[in-house]
Each structure stands twice: as structure tokens, then as C-alpha cells.
Amino acid sequence: MLVNGLTAIGATVLKIPPSSVNDYEANAYRAAQAALLARRSQVISCTPTSSADATCMRTLATRFVPLAFRRPATEAELTRWTAVGVEAAEAYDDFVRGAEFLLAGLLQSPAFLYLDEVGETDGAWRRLTAWELASRVSFFLTSGPPDELLREAAANGSLLTDEGLRAQAARLLEKPEARAASLALFDELLELHNLDHLAKDSARFPGFDAQALAPSMREETHRVLLDLVFDSPGDFRDILTTRTTFVDGPLAQHYGMPPVSGWTRATAAEGRAGILTHAAFLSLQSHPSANSPTYRGRFIRERLLCQVIPAPPPEVDTSLPPAAPGTQRTLRQRLTEKTSASRCQGCHRVMDPPGFAFERFDAIGRVQALDDGLPIDTSGSLDERGAFDDAPGMLALLREDARFTDCLARVVFRQAVGHVDLPGEARPLKAAADAFTESGHRYQSLLVELVASEAFRSGVLEDAP
Amino acid sequence: MRRLLLLAFLGGCQGVLTGPPVWQQPPTEPPVDPHPTTPVTELAPFEPAPLRPRLLLSHQYVNAVRARRATCW
Amino acid sequence: MKPFRLSRRTLLRGAGAALALPTFDAMLDSHGVAYADGTTPPKRFLVWFFGNGVRRSLWTPTQVGTSYSLTPELAPLLDEARGIDVRGYTSVISGFNVKTQHLRGHHTGACALLSGSNIVPLPAGSAPYNSKFGRKSIDQELADVIAGDTRFRSLQLAVSKRWTRGEGPTLANLSHRGPDQPLTQNANPANVYNELFAGFLPKDPTDPRDRLRASVLDAVSDDARALQSRLGAADRQRLDAHLTGLSELRQRILALPPVITSACTLPAQVTSTNADSGGVEPIEDVSSIMSDLIATAFACDLTRVVTLQFSGSVGGHCFKVLSPSEPRDNEHAITHESEHQAKVDAAVRFTMRNFAYTLHRLRSTMEGTAGNLLDNSVVLCTSDVAEGLDHSIHDYPVLLAGKGGGALKSGYHFRSNNGRNTSDILMTCVRAMGAGLNSVGQDEGYSNTPIAELLS
Numbered sequence: 001m002l003v004n005g006l007t008a009i010g011a012t013v014l015k016i017p018p019s020s021v022n023d024y025e026a027n028a029y030r031a032a033q034a035a036l037l038a039r040r041s042q043v044i045s046c047t048p049t050s051s052a053d054a055t056c057m058r059t060l061a062t063r064f065v066p067l068a069f070r071r072p073a074t075e076a077e078l079t080r081w082t083a084v085g086v087e088a089a090e091a092y093d094d095f096v097r098g099a100e101f102l103l104a105g106l107l108q109s110p111a112f113l114y115l116d117e118v119g120e121t122d123g124a125w126r127r128l129t130a131w132e133l134a135s136r137v138s139f140f141l142t143s144g145p146p147d148e149l150l151r152e153a154a155a156n157g158s159l160l161t162d163e164g165l166r167a168q169a170a171r172l173l174e175k176p177e178a179r180a181a182s183l184a185l186f187d188e189l190l191e192l193h194n195l196d197h198l199a200k201d202s203a204r205f206p207g208f209d210a211q212a213l214a215p216s217m218r219e220e221t222h223r224v225l226l227d228l229v230f231d232s233p234g235d236f237r238d239i240l241t242t243r244t245t246f247v248d249g250p251l252a253q254h255y256g257m258p259p260v261s262g263w264t265r266a267t268a269a270e271g272r273a274g275i276l277t278h279a280a281f282l283s284l285q286s287h288p289s290a291n292s293p294t295y296r297g298r299f300i301r302e303r304l305l306c307q308v309i310p311a312p313p314p315e316v317d318t319s320l321p322p323a324a325p326g327t328q329r330t331l332r333q334r335l336t337e338k339t340s341a342s343r344c345q346g347c348h349r350v351m352d353p354p355g356f357a358f359e360r361f362d363a364i365g366r367v368q369a370l371d372d373g374l375p376i377d378t379s380g381s382l383d384e385r386g387a388f389d390d391a392p393g394m395l396a397l398l399r400e401d402a403r404f405t406d407c408l409a410r411v412v413f414r415q416a417v418g419h420v421d422l423p424g425e426a427r428p429l430k431a432a433a434d435a436f437t438e439s440g441h442r443y444q445s446l447l448v449e450l451v452a453s454e455a456f457r458s459g460v461l462e463d464a465p
Numbered sequence: 466m467r468r469l470l471l472l473a474f475l476g477g478c479q480g481v482l483t484g485p486p487v488w489q490q491p492p493t494e495p496p497v498d499p500h501p502t503t504p505v506t507e508l509a510p511f512e513p514a515p516l517r518p519r520l521l522l523s524h525q526y527v528n529a530v531r532a533r534r535a536t537c538w
Numbered sequence: 539m540k541p542f543r544l545s546r547r548t549l550l551r552g553a554g555a556a557l558a559l560p561t562f563d564a565m566l567d568s569h570g571v572a573y574a575d576g577t578t579p580p581k582r583f584l585v586w587f588f589g590n591g592v593r594r595s596l597w598t599p600t601q602v603g604t605s606y607s608l609t610p611e612l613a614p615l616l617d618e619a620r621g622i623d624v625r626g627y628t629s630v631i632s633g634f635n636v637k638t639q640h641l642r643g644h645h646t647g648a649c650a651l652l653s654g655s656n657i658v659p660l661p662a663g664s665a666p667y668n669s670k671f672g673r674k675s676i677d678q679e680l681a682d683v684i685a686g687d688t689r690f691r692s693l694q695l696a697v698s699k700r701w702t703r704g705e706g707p708t709l710a711n712l713s714h715r716g717p718d719q720p721l722t723q724n725a726n727p728a729n730v731y732n733e734l735f736a737g738f739l740p741k742d743p744t745d746p747r748d749r750l751r752a753s754v755l756d757a758v759s760d761d762a763r764a765l766q767s768r769l770g771a772a773d774r775q776r777l778d779a780h781l782t783g784l785s786e787l788r789q790r791i792l793a794l795p796p797v798i799t800s801a802c803t804l805p806a807q808v809t810s811t812n813a814d815s816g817g818v819e820p821i822e823d824v825s826s827i828m829s830d831l832i833a834t835a836f837a838c839d840l841t842r843v844v845t846l847q848f849s850g851s852v853g854g855h856c857f858k859v860l861s862p863s864e865p866r867d868n869e870h871a872i873t874h875e876s877e878h879q880a881k882v883d884a885a886v887r888f889t890m891r892n893f894a895y896t897l898h899r900l901r902s903t904m905e906g907t908a909g910n911l912l913d914n915s916v917v918l919c920t921s922d923v924a925e926g927l928d929h930s931i932h933d934y935p936v937l938l939a940g941k942g943g944g945a946l947k948s949g950y951h952f953r954s955n956n957g958r959n960t961s962d963i964l965m966t967c968v969r970a971m972g973a974g975l976n977s978v979g980q981d982e983g984y985s986n987t988p989i990a991e992l993l994s
Binding site: 003005006022083114201210310311320321462 | 866
Binding site: 035145 | 505509514515518525530532
């Protein structure tokens with residue numbers, strides 16, 4: 001559940017609904033049964049001397065409780081879970097059934113389901129234990145539990161050193177899982193999951209099948225991100241300006257590019273620059289039949305610059321009237337007139353100018369030459385950062401804007417730790433952003449710097465019992 | 466502290482913390498975040514955030530179950 | 539609908555195997571017909587919610603009292619072609635205002651009408667529109683009192699899948715066990731069917747599976763308590779919620795199969811998963827299946843509290859069926875287009891057509907001699923704004939249907955001429971349900987004054 005735009009924050013502040021407890025239970029039995037069907041001899045590594053052999057069951061518990069809980073087991077846990085396995089094995093007169101209930105139980109345990117971090121006292125603060133840190137790093141960078149090497153580093157304490165931690169983070173980033181883990185954040189940051197429900201007005205865009213093209217739109221943005229982060233690592237700010245992209249047949253047709261078969265690296269047409277000129281972003285931050293400079297500009301303010309834009313005032317008709325009959329008006333002209341009142345201007349003069357830069361793209365991300373038969377004005381200025389003529393110009397200013405790199409560090413950190421960064425964390429986050437800058441804006445460096453920062457490794461316990 | 470003041474200002478703009486909502490009294494300048502130009506050494510000393518248990522996200526959960534099945538179980 | 543058959547022996551075996559008997563078992567007469575002995579069936583509460591408001595000029599009847607005429611948007615309550623007439627079961631409530639602070643469009647109304655509280659804006663992060671409820675929602679307040687030992691303390695269902703998920707719990711969920719515990723609605727009828735009726739399968743007393751599942755849950759609960767003991771107060775409560783979920787699941791596993799009566803029969807297997815077809819949601823089909831499932835869940839006393847989200851606040855749902863060959867934006871976008879308000883009107887009529895079917899379905903399920911399900915229910919039907927165009931929250935559209943076991947007057951138009959608090963409507967639900975709560979809501983949304991004119 002998204003809170004503050006991130007499921008990682010929802011997962012930290014919300015209580016789970018009872019329906020999730022049901023789902024976890026059902027999944028746990030399915031997973032345990034599947035494992036015992038496919039890999040019975042690996043799972044049951046000892047030879048039970050009877051159908052309810054408690055010694056062999058304890059051997060299983062000793063191996064699997066630490067794996068599932070991602071830390072050493074307590075004696076109470078080993079006793080508890082061995083008993084569960086033995087009880088089931090006795091009831092069925094079948095050791096394998098006992099193992100099934102043992103494994104299915106571990107997969108429902110809060111010790112498995114939660115990243116539980118209480119740390120250990122370190123002066124006024126608490127520092128994550130090596131095992132807690134291993135899980136935090138692993139789930140942040142690879143969306144999965146610690147692998148064997150990371151568990152070793154936790155067990156021998158090397159993970160608690162700065163070099164050890166950085167080395168493990170760098171190693172994890174080379175795993176294939178790191179790619180999907182990075183995309184999980186961008187899906188939420190760019191709201192790409194909303195492409196699942198993309199709907200456009202068929203009368204305004206005849207022949208456009210949103211559901212058919214949406215997966216390609218998402219894939220294009222994914223590929224550009226993966227290319228810049230993993231395959232040919234470069235200055236991450238180029239996501240805002242690069243004309244390098246990837247298209248498949250339907251997307252090439254949509255963009256009016258020469259036909260391709262399968263996914264192909266391509267150069268976007270002049271006038272496009274980076275992922276904010278992809279069909280995905282342009283379609284998502286639009287209405288079903290019309291552009292929304294406000295949505296597009298608001299996105300830049302909120303999500304890329306970490307600025308706060310208030311909700312529109314209540315009891316106000318926010319609809320945009322069409323041009324009077326017999327007159328021609330661009331969307332920009334109509335929006336500017338509609339929001340000219342001072343009570344609208346406080347926010348709209350902040351949101352709309354960067355949004356107007358995209359007006360040469362329509363609500364499904366194609367180029368539009370004219371708007372209502374009139375030439376389109378995409379010029380403006382980005383605060384005191386300078387004036388621009390069009391989207392590439394605005395995005396070039398954004399690329400150089402320190403607020404963008406600063407905000408990026410903060411948003412990635414939120415994903416890593418599951419809370420909106422607090423004022424007390426500004427210092428280490430700024431230090432990580434500075435190190436990111438010094439690295440030549442390598443995104444992987446940002447990830448490693450965040451992992452190595454004090455803010456990632458420390459915490460406090462509030463009103464603990 | 467400057468960041469706190471900024472947050473308070475923006476929060477007030479939102480009608481949440483203090484002050485009138487923005488549509489009654491629009492700010493005269495667009496929001497400016499002073500943070501990027503503030504050197505690290507001028508920022509307040511680090512204060513860690515509360516540690517709270519975090520439920521695995523759905524893809525993390527799937528990967529955790531899959532990892533157990535694939536590599537261990 | 540086919541009656542679900544269980545042999546007498548299966549029933550007896552099941553009864554011998556387990557724990558507490560369902561409370562109404564003793565109410566059966568020798569023919570297995572519920573409530574034939576004149577005992578009172580339980581009261582049920584249904585929230586039937588739709589997104590983005592109505593057009594009041596086409597919604598609100600001009601006459602008050604029992605002789606109000608159906609307006610264009612309420613016309614589907616009497617639909618002779620479909621054999622539906624639930625007008626006499628439906629009261630219209632108008633002229634009421636949301637009294638909580640209007641902090642943001644859609645959020646304020648949804649939270650006020652479902653909980654009587656102010657929204658709690660969440661820290662901005664990069665998504666400043668986020669908020670959560672200030673208090674438990676009304677369906678959960680009532681479930682605390684009336685759920686008894688039903689198999690499901692409450693059910694959360696949805697028809698359109700396209701509700702908004704990016705603005706925090708307030709708009710993403712109807713039911714909230716508390717500000718930090720939104721309950722997820724299920725929009726997949728096949729899943730709902732399986733969850734509801736898995737318990738109908740006769741249990742094999744020689745299979746220890748359910749007993750062992752319960753043992754596993756005990757061990758899981760021990761782990762939860764061990765973790766809990768190390769946490770701060772807020773997180774101890776989160777683990778409490780987890781423990782409650784475990785304990786409710788344990789009870790369900792060990793519960794007896796429902797008692798089969800003339801009203802409680804197993805519906806035919808539902809296979810619809812609510813998948814889009816050509817980019818269009820099967821809204822009306824899913825709405826009617828969900829209505830069937832609600833009726834059976836009530837009739838079998840599997841639950842007494844249901845929330846159904848027909849369409850979400852700010853949702854991306856599109857009633858394409860209304861203009862198959864014409865352009866049509868999603869319904870939320872349409873509400874904000876002043877020149878397209880006729881399309882809003884059509885959407886509201888379509889919504890009411892589906893609402894009328896739900897009521898009809900409850901009405902046509904008899905409970906022995908104790909009337910029908912709608913006689914024994916209270917149904918609250920409302921939205922997140924009065925009108926979508928301007929996010930207004932005054933003169934709010936609310937319908938209250940059902941007779942609440944005789945406690946609620948129906949077929950009445952009650953209009954407040956002095957802008958009464960919408961929370962008074964929630965308080966009316968509380969009284970009609972016979973729940974012993976003295977008040978609802980808090981702060982500006984507080985009410986302890988039901989609408990006396992609607993209570994018998």
C-alpha cells in the first residue's frame with residue numbers, strides 16, 4: 001500500500017489487514033509443498049529413524065529457522081518449531097508432512113515477514129546488528145534475503161566495517177536481482193504501475209490502444225534506466241536529457257520512427273530528451289483526452305525537486321472551459337486565463353511553467369505541431385535557474401539543478417529505510433548526495449553511499465518497553 | 466534548522482501546520498529549497514530516526530519465498 | 539442457485555468435531571428453516587459506496603416525507619422492466635453538510651461520511667495529497683458490536699478495480715479498523731466466492747490438517763509476541779493487529795460449516811475474475827455477482843458487515859457501456875468538465891441501477907418468517923463528494939435503505955433545512971442497528987443525535 005508515494009513507507013507505518021494473514025498462510029503451505037515435491041532430498045537432509053523423529057526434525061529447524069528469520073535462532077524458537085514439525089509428523093505418521101508444517105509455519109512467522117530492526121546500544125543511538133544490516137542492505141539492493149556471502153559477512157562481523165559494508169553493497173549490485181530492485185523504486189517514483197490502468201479517449205485518439213501499448217511504454221523507460229545504471233553506467237542525470245532510447249515495433253510506429261523488429265536501441269527524434277519525453281510519462285501525466293501541463297509540472301516539483309504543492313482549494317470548479325465558439329485558443333492560453341486569479345497563482349505559477357515545456361507532446365506522447373491550429377509556446381523559465389525554449393531546454397536546466405540530485409538521494413533513501421527523511425537526517429543525506437556528485441553522478445555510487453551512511457545504519461527506539 | 470523553517474513554511478502553505486492556506490495568501494516567490502547550497506558542515510548534527518519493523522514489500526516477499534525454495538529448501 | 543446439500547450425517551459429524559456452535563443453530567426448527575420459531579435474525583450493515591458524487595439538481599426529490607417522487611437519478615430504484623422496486627425500502631436524506639475541516643477534495647467527504655472524523659494529512663514526502671482516516675470507519679465500529687462469532691468479522695468488496703492508490707489510505711480503502719489499518723477490498727468475485735464458501739466443505743474428522751494449521755498459528759503467534767516485546771508502543775499495536783488477524787484466521791479454520799437453511803444455499807461456483815475485456819471493465823456483471831455473494835454471506839450469517847466500493851473516489855473507472863461508440867473519459871475526469879455534466883448524470887443513473895439490483899437481491903432473499911434480508915439490514919449509500927465538479931461537501935447525497943429489523947423507517951425523504959451534520963446519519967445507522975454506541979465521529983464530526991424522524 002502506497003503511503004507518501006512509496007509502498008516501503010506503507011509497509012512501515014500500517015497495520016496489516018486480516019486478509020493478508022490469510023494470504024500469507026495459503027502461500028506458505030503452497031511454497032512448502034512445492035519445495036517438498038521438487039527438492040525433498042535436499043530439504044530433508046537427515047534420515048529420520050521414525051515418522052516423527054524429533055532429532056531429525058530439530059536438525060531441520062536448526063537449518064531453516066535462521067534462514068527464514070535471517071539471523072541466528074533462539075533456543076525457544078528451535079524448540080517451538082521442532083515441536084510443530086513433530087506434532088504434524090505424528091498426526092500423519094509421516095515425517096515429510098511434519099516438515100511441511102514446519103516450513104509453512106516459518107514462512108508465516110512475523111520474524112520472516114517483517115524486517116525487524118531494534119539494533120544494539122551504541123552511545124545515545126542504536127546501531128543495526130550485523131544480521132539486521134545484512135537484511136536491510138539485501139532487501140534494498142536486491143529485493144531479496146541475504147545470500148550466502150552476505151550471511152558470512154554478517155557472521156564474521158566484516159559487514160560492520162565501512163569497507164566491508166561497501167564491498168558487499170558493490171557486490172550485490174552486480175547480481176541480476178539488483179536490476180529489478182532498482183526498477184521497483186522507479187516504478188513507484190514515475191508511477192509506472194498506473195500504466196496497468198491507462199485509458200485514453202478513443203474519439204480523441206482513434207486507433208490508439210492504451211492497454212496494448214502500455215507494456216512497451218513501461219519497458220522503454222525501464223530499458224533506458226537499466227542502460228544508464230547498469231549496462232553502460234554514466235552520469236545518471238542523463239535520464240533527463242539523453243536521446244538514447246529503446247523501442248519495439250509498436251512503439252517505433254507510435255513515435256513515427258522507422259520500423260524495427262524486437263527491442264532495438266535507437267536515437268529519439270530531436271525535441272525529445274530523456275525519460276520525461278517518453279510516451280509513458282507523457283501519457284500518465286495527462287488527462288484521458290487532453291494534456292495537463294499542471295500534472296506534468298507538478299510531477300517535476302513534487303517528485304524530482306521534493307517540493308510541496310498544496311491540494312487545490314475546495315469548492316472550486318477546476319474544469320478548463322473550451323475556447324469560445326469561433327475562436328482559437330491553445331491549452332496554454334486557456335489554462336493561463338483560468339488560473340490568473342491570485343488564489344490560483346500561488347501554486348500554478350510554480351507548477352505550470354515546467355509543464356508548458358512539454359506542450360509539443362500530446363496526451364499519448366506523440367508530437368503535436370499545432371494546438372487548436374495555433375503555434376505552440378513551450379518557453380518559460382525554471383525559477384532563477386534560467387530561461388528555456390522547449391522541453392530539452394527545460395530538462396537541461398533541471399539536469400544541472402542541485403535540487404534534483406539532492407531530492408533523488410532523499411527519495412532513494414526513503415525507499416531504503418521506509419520513512420520520509422527527517423530533518424535530523426539532512427546532514428548524512430547531503431553528504432551522500434555530495435559523494436554521488438563527486439562520483440560523476442553514478443547511480444550505483446549513490447546506492448553504495450546511502451548504504452554506507454550513518455542514517456542507514458543507525459536508529460533509535462521510541463518508548464520501548 | 467533552515468530546512469525545518471522551510472518545511473514549516475511549505476506546511477503552512479498546505480494549511481496543515483500553521484498559517485493560512487496558500488489560496489488565501491499566495492506566496493510571493495516560488496518555493497526555494499536552500500538545502501543544496503548549504504555545505505554539509507553547516508547542517509545540524511545527525512539525529513537518527515526511530516527503528517520500526519517493516520513488512521516485506523510484495524516483490525520482496527515473493528523473492529524471499531522463492532529464495533528459500535530455490536536455494537535452501 | 540442450487541441448494542447446497544449436506545447429508546444429515548455430515549452435519550452431525552461436523553457438529554461433533556468442533557468447538558462453539560453457531561449462535562443461531564438453536565433457532566432452527568425441525569425442518570431446518572431459520573427463525574421459524576419467531577426469534578429475531580441478526581441485523582446486517584452494508585456500506586454501498588460510489589465515487590465522485592452526483593448532480594444534486596437531478597438527484598434530490600423536491601417533496602419530503604413518504605410521498606417523494608423519484609428523480610431522474612433515483613429512477614432506477616423503480617425499474618419495472620427488470621422487476622425491481624426498492625423505492626419503498628429507500629430513504630433519501632438531503633440538506634446535510636459535512637462539518638469536518640475541508641482540507642482536500644474527495645478525502646474530506648469520504649472520511650467524514652465513513653467515519654465522522656477529520657482526515658489526517660500525512661507528511662508530504664513527494665506525494666502531498668496523502669491522508670488517512672482520523673478514526674475507525676463506521677462499518678468497523680459496528681462490526682465490533684454486532685459481528686458476534688460470525689466467520690468473517692466484516693467483508694470488503696469492490697466492483698471497479700480502478701480505485702486510486704496514490705493518495706494514501708483515505709482514498710484507497712473504505713474500511714479502516716483504525717487510522718493505520720486500512721482493510722483491502724477484494725475486487726475478484728472468484729476469490730471472494732472461494733474464501734466465503736470454502737467453509738461449506740464438509741470436514742473429514744480423521745484429517746488432522748485444520749488442527750495442525752491451528753497449532754502452526756499458535757507458534758506463529760508466539761513468534762509475534764516475542765518480536766512485540768522488543769518494540770515501542772506504536773509498533774506493539776501493529777503486532778497486536780497481526781495477532782488479531784492470526785486469531786481470527788484460527789477461529790475460521792476451526793469453525794463449523796455453516797448451517798444450511800432455505801435462505802442459506804451455496805451459490806453456483808463463481809469463475810469471474812473481473813478481468814478487463816478490450817480495456818473495458820465488466821462492471822455490471824461483477825456488481826451483480828457481488829450482490830449475490832453479499833446476499834448469501836448475510837443469509838448464511840457468514841458475516842453481518844460488508845462494505846462494497848462500486849467505484850472509487852478519483853477512480854479511473856470508465857462506464858464505457860454508456861457510450862460504446864462515443865468518446866468517454868474516466869468518470870472522475872468527466873466530473874471536472876463543466877460541459878460534460880450530462881455524462882455525469884448518466885454515470886449516476888448507471889450507478890443507481892446497480893445499487894437497486896443489490897437492494898433487490900437482498901429483498902428477494904427470505905429469512906423464514908422473519909421477512910427478507912433487506913428487512914433486517916441497514917444499507918448506507920453515499921459518495922466522497924456531493925458534486926464532483928467543485929468538490930463540494932454541502933447538501934450531501936445519502937441514501938439509507940433497509941428496515942433495520944423494524945428500527946428504520948424507509949421510503950422517506952428527510953431534508954434538513956439547517957444543514958445538519960452528516961455524522962447524524964451515521965448515528966442513525968448506529969441506532970437502527972441497535973448497537974449500543976452513544977456517539978459517532980469526533981471533533982467537528984462528532985454526533986450523538988440520530989435523525990429521530992427516520993427511527994421507528
